[in-house]
Amino acid sequence: KVAGPSRGLNYIRKNLGFSKEAIKDALENSLKRIQTDYIDLYQLHWPERKTNCFGVKNYQYDEKEQWKENFFEVVNTLNDYIKEGKIRHYGISNETPYGMLRYLEEAKCNDLLQPVTIQNPYNLLNRTFEIGNAEISIKKKVGLLAYSPLAFGVLSGKFLTGKRHPNSRIALFPQMARYNNDQVNYAVKKYAEIAKKYQLSFTQMSLAFVNQQPFVTSNIIGATNLKQLEENTDSINLTLTEEIMKEIESVFVLQPNPAP
Template sequence: MDYRTLGRTDLSVSALCLGTMTWGEQNDQAEAFAQIERAKDAGINFIDTAEMYPVPPRPETYASTERIIGNWFKERGDRADWILASKVAGPGNGISHIRDGQLKHDRHNIVAALDASLKRLQTDWIDLYQLHWPERSTNFFGKLGYQHQADADFTPLEETLQVLDEQVKAGKIRHIGLSNETPWGTLKFLQLAESRGWSRAVSIQNPYNLLNRSFEVGLAEIAIREQCGLLAYSPLAFGMLSGKYENGARPAQGRLTLFSRFQRYSNPQSVAACSRYVALAREHGLDPAQMALAFVTAQPFVTSNIIGATSLEQLESNLASAELTLSEEVLSAIEAIHQQQPNPAP
């Protein structure tokens, strides 16, 4: 397993990060424990969760993922072996069950969310605490174009960053990160940190995969020059790039089969491009999912690639991608497809 420095910190994180958003919905605690054990054996030391997980969010399963991870730490006593990341939710539809829908990134809500996560995770600290998505109205979660709303009200970024800095100084969190953030938001947070002497964002967790390489347009240079690397989520585009949904197939336990809300990568352009990537992998004797994951992990702006699985078989395949180096021939073919069908999914 390769290890990379997290931002400007002294932490080394594995190039693959264990994603957890299915735990408590598609996976029970025993299955989650088996995934953690296998990932640790493979050299993964980085685990990512969120107060909102599992997904899709429901009142009945709210925060189950953090509780499962907390139960692991209590049972195994290996908290110090892990770089633990979690996130505070922002405002949005369908999550009124979280703090009664009071999800502004202000002092009260950040402190309340953090304290609750620490209790569920059964730990005294979180290594990386991230803003799950911006409170302000901007383009994220499948929106490429920005439409300004002049009268939109949101918590000043100064207040948000100051309270996060206070939590770092209190020892509750070690570092802060962004997620689903834009170039403007990322630079603004970095600028504020430097001008006020507050804690600096060390990472940004955004979608990145063969169907959505929009991170390269405005954020890749920031990630490299500012040492605020990408934690890439959805590297398999909700499983589309594994090839299991080819020709309209809908496996019984597939996420797209179970949950109609996951349509981000299902438009005709994405389906067509996905088929070309899957075919390319098979032409070269590669597993499509491993090719897609290896492409993401190899990018110079990526700190860690967040892999998720609903079975140990899937996890084994994802782990094997860490040993795959794509040939120049394959990389050139990927670029050719990308040039002809750039970013078909937002």
């Protein structure tokens, strides 16, 4: 990935952003670090412009924002690296419907290859991708690489008792407060009840829900031990019935997107 402007991550490199020079610097150093000649999928980590991502619910326009539109330059630069053989495909991350459409528009109008993936958060507690991105994802073939499918482990049910392991992601990253509020706790309890009713692993039910979405290309799981990894990967063998999906939807209607 190539990181956008700093969100407190200045240690990544000096010239954060998607200028031609910044992308070259990021890509060349990535190739050196992983000791390879090419990268199969190279993604833009987050937008350069100000958007409502990373827990921000509403878009707020800033007339003093310094960003200047450069969608064509970014698409063209990434296409150049595809031609050089340094990357095979490219994708976007943490993007809005506007961002998706602009990248697609520039690719189409200039006879360039389009992004093939979008890596955004998606889980039972955050289905905002369905509102504007999902239709584009399906019809324009930009598959979702769903991250945080278990919402920092919250959708495994391990925090229902109120106890938190000091090494858990939710404890290590307290700034991710969107996974810790009354609305989240209510929804998690309701979803856990559905899993218990149908004698399912709560973890696997949560992951299976993501897997079954037609716009999902891959589900990015995370595990800290082999037991968790096996439980996660076994979710590919679970298909939720229409009855279970309806019950999940009934909870969603009562408490939609408590952790955007």
